[in-house]
Amino acid sequence: MLSDVFFSSIDSKKHKSPLLKIAKLLNRCEPHTVFTKGDLIAVKTHFGEYGNTAFVRPVFLRPVLEVLNKLGTKPFLTDTNTLYVGMRTNSVDHLHNATMNGFNYSTLQVPVIIADGLRGDNSVSIPVDGELLSSVKLASEIASADGMLVVSHFKGHEVTGFGGAIKNISMGCSCRQGKLDMHSDSHPFVNQDHCTACGRCLLFCASSAIEMNPKAFITDKCTGCAMCVSVCPHTAIQIDWNASSASTQKKMAEYAAGVFNALERKLIFLSIILSVSPACDCYPGNDRPVVSDIGFAASADPVALDKACHDLVIKEYGGSDPFKERYPNVDSAIQLAHAEKLGIGTAGYRLIEVD
Ligand code: SF4
Ligand code: SF4
Structure with a gap:
């Protein structure tokens, strides 16, 4: 069975706004069948380490919030603190960072809540039936939301080959201890x-x-x-990426399964395939994109969405994988295969172009 992935190219014949494209994509995902009036909806994105400029632009969240507001839900922006020392290590610094990068009440008119508390240790344990883990430690404010709209920047990643929707709901939705669980084989x-x-x-x-x-x-x-x-x-x-990446990717998929369990599958995913940098938005800087800007894609299935985004990047690069060129020992398909095995989606997809 194939999952639907809705796609809108950044190419515009009539100067059509990307913001309208995003709203259309999300509406094709039928959010009224997923979210209910009054729901507290986490809009999970990555606020970008200060100094990086490749992360999701705040203006792209406007149509996301408009769609949620029209449904009568109560959205809030959220992200979690990092494992490493930087501008997002605790909630105080993180909120300063978010504000400086344009994610704040005055720009988007929604509250910003750091989901794992002041020091990154507010978490709940959610059982999963994984190959490596029997439970995952999720950021508490994400686990207690009524649903989540996940806005990811699709780009390369040195540990996992690429980072997209699965990475956003695993590494991005765990507390610090959870991030350590996923990274601990990567010394x-x-x-x-x-x-x-x-x-x-x-x-x-x-x-x-x-x-x-x-x-x-x-x-x-x-x-x-x-x-x-x-x-x-x-x-x-x-x-030694070869020894560590597979385990990290499998644990990521198991964390993603925990998010699906905690939120009873009330999730919709939007991925931004612009400024496709070779590495993570956690760095305080970014490199030249590996391909030209591509567009936007949305789906209820994070596995199909990540596979479609990766395929679009490969196509734009002329048929080969720019991430594999950079990280030759990383097999990014592991996260997809393991997530599929855990039942959170399928790598088989139908790409539906939305004008
Ligand atoms: S990977 Fe290990 S050695 Fe390097 S900064 Fe992190 S904890 Fe320190
Ligand atoms: S050159 Fe050596 S001491 Fe300097 S940052 Fe690199 S590993 Fe550390």
Whole structure:
């Protein structure tokens, strides 16, 4: 059985607003059959680390909120605190960051709630029937919402190949301990030949897991957050992606299944396929997009949606996978296959173009 994925290209013949396209896509997902008047609906997005400019633009949330407001629901914007040290490590910094990036009441007229509390430890445990996990630790305000509209930026990701809807409802909806659960097989190591002993990585490690003797090395205090990988100016900190990515992706799918359980499948997904950067929006900067802007896609099925977005990127790149080029040891299909196995969607889809 195929899932419907509604797609609207960024190409516009008559200067049609992308905002109208987003509203049309969401309405094709029949939100009135998913959400009910009075529901508290989490609009889950990624507010972008300060300095990054590739994340979902706040203006794209306007049609999302209009659709939800017309249904009489009560939407709020939400995201969760990060595992690594940055501008989104606690709710105070996170709300400052969100405001600076344009996600705030004055721009969008909805409250912003950081879903896992002041320090990222407000969570509830939700049972899942996974291969690796029997329960997941979700951010409490997401688990207690009545439903969720998930707005994701589709882009590359160094651990999972790409990051889309599944990543947004797994890594993005867990508390800090949950993020650690998913990342804990992904411990990096220091390539001693590249390390110059500059000490920069020590400043960014929240777990004090890096020591110098005489060059940097990572101790067993490491939580696998991967922050140090991004800050080393000499790319000396590396990860054995081949050994770790599969486990992280499977755990992500199991966390996504936990979100489906907690919200009783009341979810709709919108993905923005613009500024398709090669790496995560958690970095305080971003690279040149790997392909030209593509458009917007929406579905009730996150597996079909991620597969469709990935296929659209491959098509735009001329038939090969730009993420695979960057991360040759990562097989991004693992997250899709495992999510499918857990019953949260199917990689088989019908792409329906919406003008
Ligand atoms: S930031 Fe990189 S080069 Fe500097 S000490 Fe750490 S591993 Fe070595
Ligand atoms: S050493 Fe481990 S805990 Fe510290 S920043 Fe690197 S990955 Fe994170």
